[in-house]
Amino acid sequence: MARRMNGILASFTWPLVVGLLFLGVWYAAVTWLDIPEYQLPLPHRILEEGVKEGPTLWSGLLQTTYACLLGFFTSVAGGVVLSVMLALSDIAYRGIYPYILMLKMTPVIVLAPIIIIWFGQGIGSITVITFLICFFPIVANTTMGLRSADRGLVDLFRVYGASRWQAMLHLRIPAALPYFFTGLKIAAALTPIGALYGDTVAGMGSGADAGLGFVVVIFSSQLKVPALFAAAFTACAIGFLFVGLVNLLSWWALHRWHDAYQQEGN
């Protein structure tokens, strides 16, 4: 128990040391090199302005988190359903997968105006943009997982007369879980990027509707540089939230059996 506590402390010690060093260098550089605030504000100024803009940042955070959740969950649901379909039918896989690749190859940036024409300014378009960014890593990884069940295990299921659905449910889906979570982790990291980008092109202007991306656009047009930095740190929190939750979920689903979570001396 004591050793475990030590381990946790140790894992915080070094990031803390590096963080403090970094802050020191930051203060030193700004002071000695006489960097103006509109280029690099001092950390305590970022904190001050962040607190001052607190209500705006907070509602931006909520709005963007909401968009992230919508985009993330629709892409997970859509991605999983599509992957299962592609795994059940070889014809579907060969017929549809190239088009998914094509969609993937098309940068979302050029699709955004079309999406806005279809879904209008606001949360609808932002969700679709987030969806498009998260969708591919989920489909690519899950499909690969569903199609790569061990040959020996496939034979095992055939010997015992398993139906296609039984093989899907009891073999291919569990075998695909580690792949699925790999895709999910990539998607989780991309989610805020999608939502924030969506916000900058399709975000709506006022009050509680303004997502963090839109807030950033406003701050930058007003040259509120310390607040801009505060917004960046706030956005970072969303990324941590999503990646953290997915890591937790992955651990929960896999730690009993998957080698990635193998404990030594077990």
Added chain:
Amino acid sequence: MGVNATRAADDRRALISLQGVSKEFAPGQVVLDDISAELPRGEFLALIGPSGCGKSTLLKLIAGLISPSAGSLCVGGGAPSASEGKLGFVFQDANLLPWLDIRDNVALPLKLAGLPRAQRDERAEAMLEMVGLSHALGRYPRELSGGMKMRVSIARALATQPEILLLDEPFGALDEMTRDSLNEELLRLRELQGWTGVFVTHSVAEAVFLASRIMVLSANPGRIHALLDIDLPYPRTAHTRTDGDYHAYLTEVTRSLHSVGGHD
């Protein structure tokens, strides 16, 4: 009386019958050529031969996993593909599902057959007790040694109480001591359950110790080189390994294997 008469006729008829079975995966590449054999109930047949001669292919044909290019097979009175439930298969390197604990692994064939949970668990636990793994029910495959995994695999194959057990180099990856004790255990299970078996092995000693008959195959194409009866009485135990007849059979099978170029 009628039932007994039918049973007697059944016993005389082969449980597994191969008639001129050939298999080629690609045109002109004959893997197995004209294999014919009759296995009566209770037979324990060993397949031995050089690597790549088609031993696993022959097992898969019997299991109905692949179909022959020529000839015909009859398993338990029907086509191999319809033999599920009658047949258990012990795969090379255990082949357990890593995400299921030991009990659920053994219960898998029963689950696929649609048995309700309570019955599955009861049967799986009984099978695991039989192979001496009652203490490991809730453990996962990655936590087990190679020998324990193989015992789980055998318990799973026997869970459906099959008439026929097929084993593909079940103990090939194990050390000799583990292998010997698992061999004895397998014979004990056979005594208990009376299934008919076909197994592939690279070990002449294992073949002679376990089998009632040994099929020596030659390679390219795989043909029957010899079919040897092993007339050592069952039950065979550790003492059998010091028996003079046992060693005579070892010599005979080793010679036969040498002449097809299959010695290790």
